[in-house]
Amino acid sequence: MNAIVAAVDLREHKQDSVKYACNLIGGIDDIDVSDREVVIKVGVFYPESGWYSTVETVESIIKAFSHAPRKYLVETDNYQGTGTERLKVWESLFSDTVIPVNLSDENETSPVKVPNPIREVVIDLAELVLKPRVFVNTHVMRTYEKGSILKNLFGLPPTRKKVQYHKNEIFFNLLTTLYEAIGGIDLSILDATYFSKFSKGKGARTRTDILFVGRDSVAVETVGFHFAGIKAQKNQVIQSFVERGLGIGDLDRIEVVGVPIDKLERKFGEARRALEAEIDSTPEPWSASKAVDGLIKNGYFKLPSKRTMSEAIAALKKADPRAENRDQMIYTTMKQRFDKGMLKGEKGENEWTFWTI
Structure with missing residues (x-):
């Protein structure tokens, strides 16, 4: 069975981008229902960077789930600050039914053991993110080998000291274990309103106005990697998920609908070259x-x-x-x-x- 990923031009579908994308991939009637709440895992390392899903994109996600009684925007603490502080990026969207939640403050948790050959690792996972709630995941498009959509699961452990999980012997197991613990990601939105690159201590981003949306988060990440110039078939994040049967990481088995492939290839090829030129011309950061x-x-x-x-x-x-x-x-x-x-x-x-x- 193949996966379907929608590519939406935000200049043509700004207000209803996520709903339009969902219709292209067959709809979300099975998860947009009146008796299931929705958890939206946003990703924001530190607000000053601007590298997070835009307010417009998150608002479009919220609108797409018109039948859900409540939508929770969730984050955790990190060494840059509390999840509560960083969620203020989307403060204009908060309401009685759109509720910000710092998962690091949650008392109702379930222990999740992560396979690790060196030491025992147990994550206290907030029960708020578990089924039967719908889990929606959104992050930004970037040239980062460890991913965006799947890497966003890294933000679920409540501790501020997440750097301990970056070592390869635990990192990939952590992501796949968390994916299985939450019962999978129901909808993934890779926000390419902007496309970012960070290299040699220097960062750059350019506007591309595209949204990638799919039910298979591995397929969405794979498509994002492809247009970011990263070979998914050699990427350890993708292969870790594929080996456990958690999604499709083969481009030949992913149908991209919406914006034509050739148009996307041109757009992101030009964007990659622009980002590389900007980084090359930027002075070395002070060290x-x-x-x-x-x-x-x-x-x-x-x-x-x-x-x-x-x-x-x-x-x-x-x-x-x-x-x-x-x-x-x-x-x-x-x-x-x-x-x-x-x-x-x-x-x-x-x-x-x-x-x-």
Whole structure:
């Protein structure tokens, strides 16, 4: 059996984009019903980035589920802030029936054991996201090997310290296990209003005005990877899901309806080239590590000179104004270089002093 993914031009279907897409793939009458609530897992790492599903897209998702009694917009805490704070991106949509929920604050949870060869990992999964509720997933189009739609499940564990799950021996098992624990994703919306690329510490995005929608989340991710220039058949995220029979990751078995394929190929081919050109022309981002290492390499700390922490910070700010307001980052980097033996040092009454031999 093949999967169907709708590609919708947002310039032609801005108000009813998700409903229109759902009609193209056969409708959602079986999940848009009066006795099932809907959970919409949005993804926003930190609001300042702008890399999250637009208010218009999420509003269109809400409107598509016209029969559902309640729709929950859900997120969890991360080290950038609380889920409650980050959900405010969509605050204009909140109502008596559209309810923001920080899953990290939920008390009713079920333990989910994630296979891991190194140590036992158990996730306290909020019961709000479990069946019989409908689970809808939306994230943005980007050139990221670990995905967008399927990677968005990474936001379900309640802990802020999610970096512990990024190691390969647990990452892929985590995503597939969470997918199975919630009973699968009922509808996926890959928001390509903007298409983003992050490379070499630099980010860029361009407007593409496309929405990809499907019932098979693996197929939606596969289509997104293809137009992002990533080979899905070699991608470990896709293959992890395919191996467990959780979706279709073969483009030959995915029918893309709506916007013609050749038009999409041209659009995203041009977009990829534009993003690459923008990133290539963007100056390298300021790096505390590179800046401190530069001082060491150039002999700034070499005896008989001994430099205080404040002197080193002042030197970095003089060399590059982008070091302003980075005192804590510089301090941490200097201490790391001391711990690694790259700098000698001693802590005085008021501050650290460093030198090299």
